[in-house]
Amino acid sequence: MDSTRIARSPQVDSVNLTQTSSEYKLRFVSLGGILGVTKNMYLYELYKGDQLQDIVIVDCGIGFPQDKALGVDFVIPDISYLKDKLSKVRAILLTHGHEDHISALPYHYTDLGEPPMYASRLTSAFIKNKFKETGQQPKINLVDFDQRYKFGGITAEFVRMTHSIPDTTHILIRTPAGNIYHGSDYKLDLTPPYGSPPDFYKITQFGHEGALCLMSDCLGTDREGLTLSENIVGQTFEDQMRKTKGKFIMSTFSSNISRIRQCVEAAKKFNRKVAFLGRSMKDNTAIAAEIGYLPELKTLLIRDDQVMKMAPNKVCLIVAGSQGQYNSALARLASQQHKFIAIKPGDAVVFSSDPIPGNENEVYSLIEDLVLLGADVVYSDVQEQLHASGHGSQEDIKFLARFVDPTYFIPIGGTIRHQRGYQNLMTDLGYKKDNVLLLDEGDTIIFEKKGARKGPKIPTKTIYVDAYGVGDVGSVILRDRQIISTDGMVVALVLLDVQNKLITKPSIVSRGFVFEKGEEKLMGEATKMIESVLIARGTQPLSVTTFKKQIADNLEQLFLESKGRKPLIVVEVIQI
Numbered sequence: 001m002d003s004t005r006i007a008r009s010p011q012v013d014s015v016n017l018t019q020t021s022s023e024y025k026l027r028f029v030s031l032g033g034i035l036g037v038t039k040n041m042y043l044y045e046l047y048k049g050d051q052l053q054d055i056v057i058v059d060c061g062i063g064f065p066q067d068k069a070l071g072v073d074f075v076i077p078d079i080s081y082l083k084d085k086l087s088k089v090r091a092i093l094l095t096h097g098h099e100d101h102i103s104a105l106p107y108h109y110t111d112l113g114e115p116p117m118y119a120s121r122l123t124s125a126f127i128k129n130k131f132k133e134t135g136q137q138p139k140i141n142l143v144d145f146d147q148r149y150k151f152g153g154i155t156a157e158f159v160r161m162t163h164s165i166p167d168t169t170h171i172l173i174r175t176p177a178g179n180i181y182h183g184s185d186y187k188l189d190l191t192p193p194y195g196s197p198p199d200f201y202k203i204t205q206f207g208h209e210g211a212l213c214l215m216s217d218c219l220g221t222d223r224e225g226l227t228l229s230e231n232i233v234g235q236t237f238e239d240q241m242r243k244t245k246g247k248f249i250m251s252t253f254s255s256n257i258s259r260i261r262q263c264v265e266a267a268k269k270f271n272r273k274v275a276f277l278g279r280s281m282k283d284n285t286a287i288a289a290e291i292g293y294l295p296e297l298k299t300l301l302i303r304d305d306q307v308m309k310m311a312p313n314k315v316c317l318i319v320a321g322s323q324g325q326y327n328s329a330l331a332r333l334a335s336q337q338h339k340f341i342a343i344k345p346g347d348a349v350v351f352s353s354d355p356i357p358g359n360e361n362e363v364y365s366l367i368e369d370l371v372l373l374g375a376d377v378v379y380s381d382v383q384e385q386l387h388a389s390g391h392g393s394q395e396d397i398k399f400l401a402r403f404v405d406p407t408y409f410i411p412i413g414g415t416i417r418h419q420r421g422y423q424n425l426m427t428d429l430g431y432k433k434d435n436v437l438l439l440d441e442g443d444t445i446i447f448e449k450k451g452a453r454k455g456p457k458i459p460t461k462t463i464y465v466d467a468y469g470v471g472d473v474g475s476v477i478l479r480d481r482q483i484i485s486t487d488g489m490v491v492a493l494v495l496l497d498v499q500n501k502l503i504t505k506p507s508i509v510s511r512g513f514v515f516e517k518g519e520e521k522l523m524g525e526a527t528k529m530i531e532s533v534l535i536a537r538g539t540q541p542l543s544v545t546t547f548k549k550q551i552a553d554n555l556e557q558l559f560l561e562s563k564g565r566k567p568l569i570v571v572e573v574i575q576i
Helices: 121-130 200-210 231-242 257-269 279-290 304-309 329-334 360-372 394-404 416-428 475-487 516-537 544-563
Strands: 024-032 041-048 051-058 074-076 089-093 117-119 140-142 148-151 154-160 169-175 178-183 213-217 248-251 273-277 315-319 348-351 376-378 408-412 444-448 451-454 463-466 489-496 507-511 568-575
Touching: 024 178, 041 169, 051 154, 089 148, 089 154, 117 121, 121 140, 121 279, 154 200, 169 200, 178 200, 178 394, 200 394, 213 394, 231 248, 231 257, 231 348, 257 273, 257 279, 257 315, 273 279, 273 304, 273 329, 279 315, 315 329, 329 360, 348 360, 360 376, 394 416, 408 416, 408 444, 489 516, 489 544, 507 516, 516 544, 544 568
Parallel strands: 051 089, 089 117, 117 140, 178 213, 213 408, 248 315, 248 348, 273 315, 348 376, 489 568
Antiparallel strands: 024 041, 024 444, 041 051, 074 463, 148 154, 154 169, 169 178, 444 451, 489 507
16 A cells, blocks of 8 residues: 555644744644553644644553542543544554553544554554454554655654564654654563564664654663563573473463463473463464464363363463453452362462552452462562563663664653653763653643744543443542442432422432441431421422432431441432
8 A cells, every 4th residue: 555645635724833934843742651651642743834734643552540449441542632633644653562552443543534554463463353343444554664654744664673562663753843763662672582673773774864852661761771581581481380280370461472472382392281361362362373473272272161171280371460450360260260260289370570550459469369379479579580571671771862862852651750760861871851851641842943842731631431431431420439439328219299298208228338237227317317308498399409419418417427437429309
């Protein structure tokens, strides 16, 4: 497909920039991922004077809620800013196949106007799988690393990079306003077990052209040295498998195909059959095997229901749920809820991933549960080289900075401390502190020939996704769920006749608020209070809304004074 034909007919949109001229400007917009590690989505907007010409989107991923107990599955970027600019969206470029970079696509693709997507082979396969349930047929172009793609006035070129998933790329963006290196998640792995090492020649050539800004993954700024090669993990699997007398259970991200492949090859060497546990693990490994990223599995694979029928030392389980996710395959094993498989003494459970910031409590709780079952649990705190991070450490970050040698830097994909750490690393290299731009979600930077400046902030909100839909969970619902989780819930049902008199005593039911022993007396007091409110009204006209609010307020005060708690109170008034 000729990418020059993709660009849509230009239309004129105005934007409120403080300077208006015929010169080109490039505006960088973060809709997610700049601060908070996940939910990556970035915009590159080319302007001629004050007229928007072209938009290229890089990545479109999901994030995870801070409080996992409120029924929210994940969060996705807010794209409302793009609603009136869809005619200028030329393409979506995907850097790699991790959830936080591609998994919001099925939710936003139609609303974005179904622009063409560009991705590497494995990334493309994962995206297609994401769209299966939607019935959509996304336009995905397999990237050619020797080609430059033109999207209006923006040119993009993909460069091979290494991470914790094969087929990871960085993107070289060329515009009339300057050249940008988009460096999402990476490490400089010179000896990856599968695939190619980073294309240092192309990276340095881009730097020699003159780079205006480097967007760089900053998650590893608190680790000294270089990040270990993925290669070291395979030997660790073999060493652990050799001394494990029971089932060998390895848990990692289901998208970490390189890690999974090394475990499969170790199992093959020790004559262990392999079972994949968890939907995402089964789906991703099936995709990877289909396109040749995993070895032949037909003679190696067994079903879940065959595991306990085999000698424990002949079994290897590769399991999703290394981040302690609720109801994941590993969580079900730890809670003894798996239909076919049980953890036994002598089994080894190997965590081949480090906790994502914010997931530490869930992971360590899971480890405790597994230890209680008698498993030998091995994780990075007690055993080195179980996991090689996919993110570059300080020296990786410095090398990329030197290769690209830009005027400006924007750290992405980390927390505030990682951003600060990145800024310190760049100043140590001799770059100006003011040229390392620390941004938050919705912040914008305008690049011009004369330099870079902060642009107007784009308002964004958190879009929650749960089992019932997208965006149905708002702040009020989350507040109510929070109250229910801590203080419980009370429902009061009041039946009135046409004259607004009680037909029967009010019915009050509580859940998660008080124990049964203390409930009868307290609910009796609550019933009397409702009756008194109605009696006090006398013959005055009844406003149901006002009546419900008055009852709720009075109940809240009663419960607070008697129990020191404020449950969620729902009052229903039915007039018959």
